[in-house]
Amino acid sequence: MAHAQHGDTGVSGGVGLTALMVAAARAIETHRHDTLVRDVYAEHFVRAAPASSGWPVRMREVADGDANPLWGRLGRYFGLRTRVLDDFLLRSVRAGARQVVLLGAGLDTRAFRLDWPPGRVVFEIDRADVLAFKHEVLSSVGAVSRVARTPIAADLRADWADALVGAGFDAATPTAWLAEGLLLYLPSAAEQRLIQTVNRVSAAGSALAFEVKLDRESPAVRANPVYSSTKRQIGVDLLALFDGEARPDSAGDLSRLGWATAVHTPFHFTRRYGCGPQPEQNDALASNRWVFATKTSQQQHE
Numbered sequence: 001m002a003h004a005q006h007g008d009t010g011v012s013g014g015v016g017l018t019a020l021m022v023a024a025a026r027a028i029e030t031h032r033h034d035t036l037v038r039d040v041y042a043e044h045f046v047r048a049a050p051a052s053s054g055w056p057v058r059m060r061e062v063a064d065g066d067a068n069p070l071w072g073r074l075g076r077y078f079g080l081r082t083r084v085l086d087d088f089l090l091r092s093v094r095a096g097a098r099q100v101v102l103l104g105a106g107l108d109t110r111a112f113r114l115d116w117p118p119g120r121v122v123f124e125i126d127r128a129d130v131l132a133f134k135h136e137v138l139s140s141v142g143a144v145s146r147v148a149r150t151p152i153a154a155d156l157r158a159d160w161a162d163a164l165v166g167a168g169f170d171a172a173t174p175t176a177w178l179a180e181g182l183l184l185y186l187p188s189a190a191e192q193r194l195i196q197t198v199n200r201v202s203a204a205g206s207a208l209a210f211e212v213k214l215d216r217e218s219p220a221v222r223a224n225p226v227y228s229s230t231k232r233q234i235g236v237d238l239l240a241l242f243d244g245e246a247r248p249d250s251a252g253d254l255s256r257l258g259w260a261t262a263v264h265t266p267f268h269f270t271r272r273y274g275c276g277p278q279p280e281q282n283d284a285l286a287s288n289r290w291v292f293a294t295k296t297s298q299q300q301h302e
């Protein structure tokens with residue numbers, strides 16, 4: 001059995017609350033003059049949950065504006081990440097992926113926001129209570145999915161492939177996979193198992209994007225105001241939620257399994273998209289990497 005993650009309590013606490021944090025950042029990003037992404041559903045999630053109903057959903061509600069380490073810099077990071085991964089998914093489905101799997105989908109509204117080519121299906125895996133909250137809020141605002149969409153309640157530390165296949169996933173068809181803001185919270189062995197599972201059920205031509213931190217951060221980085229202000233302002237203790245084990249080399253593992261991989265810092269995309277976080281001293285984003293992998297052959301070297 002998978003060991004307990006901190007506070008498995010839906011969106012009201014623990015790692016589930018991070019889904020609301022990202023939703024609030026997307027709400028703020030949506031209304032920026034130089035926005036990278038528009039998510040009109042994001043603020044409804046924030047307003048609907050008692051845990052977040054008082055959080056800002058516009059930059060003007062943040063007293064210190066962009067100088068705020070959480071809603072300024074980290075928020076901008078989430079905005080950039082969302083846009084880059086929107087583009088990754090759209091590129092992948094236009095290149096031939098027929099199905100999309102969002103691992104740790106949280107309050108991701110891509111099924112409702114993006115311009116999907118016909119005939120695609122999006123599977124959203126998260127915990128049951130997170131998916132129930134998401135369903136309730138999206139139904140209350142009359143949101144209509146722009147693609148066939150199948151939510152799947154599963155624990156991503158355990159075996160989830162059977163549930164995915166049971167929901168109609170076809171391992172013989174190219175897939176676009178996404179693990180956005182997920183692996184940081186998983187034990188090392190669970191991350192390795194998840195990567196092996198993705199490899200096992202991926203047809204050639206499948207693509208996977210995910211976010212990692214290279215390793216546990218130094219005390220100086222852990223003292224970065226982004227962590228203390230996130231804990232103080234919204235009660236999300238990221239340092240306690242991040243899994244403390246040495247991180248696996250999932251990009252390297254995928255390369256060994258025959259995937260072509262590219263590993264980038266977020267700052268690479270700040271330059272490419274023209275806005276986003278810039279490096280700073282004792283940077284809490286310096287060890288973040290966004291990995292893009294494509295399965296080039298049908299072999300499953302396990």
Ligand SMILES: C[S@@+](CC[C@H](N)C(=O)[O-])C[C@H]1O[C@@H](n2cnc3c(N)ncnc32)[C@H](O)[C@@H]1O
Pocket residue numbers: 005015016018019022023103104105106107108125126127130154155156157179180181182185
């Ligand atoms: C930071 S949120 C990111 C959500 C979404 N990917 C996004 O970027 O907006 C992390 C999500 O991972 C989910 N999660 C964490 N551990 C999980 C597990 N063991 N099984 C299923 N979902 C998990 C949480 O419930 C939460 O919705």
